[in-house]
Amino acid sequence: MIIFKEAGSITRHLQEQQSGGVPVGFVPTMGALHAGHLSLVTTVKNDGGLSVCSIFVNPTQFNNATDFARYPITVAADIQLLENAGCDVLFLPDVAQIYPDGTILSSPYHLGYLETVLEGKYRPGHFQGVCQVVHRLLDIIQPNRLYLGSKDYQQCMVIRKLVELKQLAVEVIACPTLRETDGLAMSSRNMRLDASARQKATAIYATLMYIRQQVQPGPLDLLLQTAGHQLAAQGFEVDYVAIADARSLQLYTHWDGNTPLVALIAATIGGIRLIDNMVL
Ligand code: PAF
Numbered sequence: 001m002i003i004f005k006e007a008g009s010i011t012r013h014l015q016e017q018q019s020g021g022v023p024v025g026f027v028p029t030m031g032a033l034h035a036g037h038l039s040l041v042t043t044v045k046n047d048g049g050l051s052v053c054s055i056f057v058n059p060t061q062f063n064n065a066t067d068f069a070r071y072p073i074t075v076a077a078d079i080q081l082l083e084n085a086g087c088d089v090l091f092l093p094d095v096a097q098i099y100p101d102g103t104i105l106s107s108p109y110h111l112g113y114l115e116t117v118l119e120g121k122y123r124p125g126h127f128q129g130v131c132q133v134v135h136r137l138l139d140i141i142q143p144n145r146l147y148l149g150s151k152d153y154q155q156c157m158v159i160r161k162l163v164e165l166k167q168l169a170v171e172v173i174a175c176p177t178l179r180e181t182d183g184l185a186m187s188s189r190n191m192r193l194d195a196s197a198r199q200k201a202t203a204i205y206a207t208l209m210y211i212r213q214q215v216q217p218g219p220l221d222l223l224l225q226t227a228g229h230q231l232a233a234q235g236f237e238v239d240y241v242a243i244a245d246a247r248s249l250q251l252y253t254h255w256d257g258n259t260p261l262v263a264l265i266a267a268t269i270g271g272i273r274l275i276d277n278m279v280l
Pocket of ligand 1: 028029030056058061130133134152155
């Protein structure tokens with residue numbers, strides 16, 4: 001695996017590869033890698049692309065300074081995991097490489113409705129920061145395909161919107177969420193859960209399964225309320241339990257029985273905020 005720290009050098013290297021006809025598949029990450037990230041690298045390789053991964057803990061997408069300060073950093077272990085997964089190229093920039101002109105956004109991304117609900121509502125500015133860094137990374141890497149994990153369902157939609165807004169020539173591929181054996185969605189934040197919170201955290205998956213089993217055409221209020229109570233009973237502080245149109249993320253309190261749905265949860269246990277979702 002070749003490691004680049006400079007934006008100009010990785011751009012030149014990848015342009016050379018692409019001019020030889022090799023498609024580039026890109027997996028952006030913030031490190032603290034787990035099997036979910038590595039499965040994205042494997043998917044790139046299975047799709048026949050040169051696999052490029054980035055590790056950059058992007059300061060502009062954290063709406064909470066404590067969350068940023070505590071974000072797990074495990075670069076040496078990450079490099080080893082990527083080597084083992086057969087990753088071809090790693091981009092490991094510092095803040096100056098990503099934001100040479102500073103971190104202030106010159107003009108906002110017009111994300112519309114997507115930025116007003118769920119993560120957009122509970123983490124103001126978060127998706128602007130995500131778009132800012134992904135836009136910059138896409139500019140540097142210029143991949144043919146961008147691989148994202150579906151655990152961040154709304155993020156996948158936001159990044160598709162970014163690609164559309166900026167007319168970027170990249171195909172966005174959302175890959176399935178990987179789960180621990182008890183159902184907990186793999187996440188870099190899981191390593192910050194203490195033993196008790198880790199045990200309780202599986203209730204998020206159980207609640208999503210409950211929603212999937214119970215959802216019926218008609219009003220959804222009672223189902224959403226019961227699901228929220230289940231999580232609260234386990235000690236979660238619940239930001240939201242929501243059911244939405246899987247294509248637009250319009251929130252539903254009544255289901256016509258036809259619209260494809262996704263259930264989404266954000267809740268905090270032991271001081272760690274977790275998100276997950278399930279297409280119903
Ligand atoms: O999902 C993440 O890890 C981050 O939001 C991303 C896409 C790498 C941008 O910093």
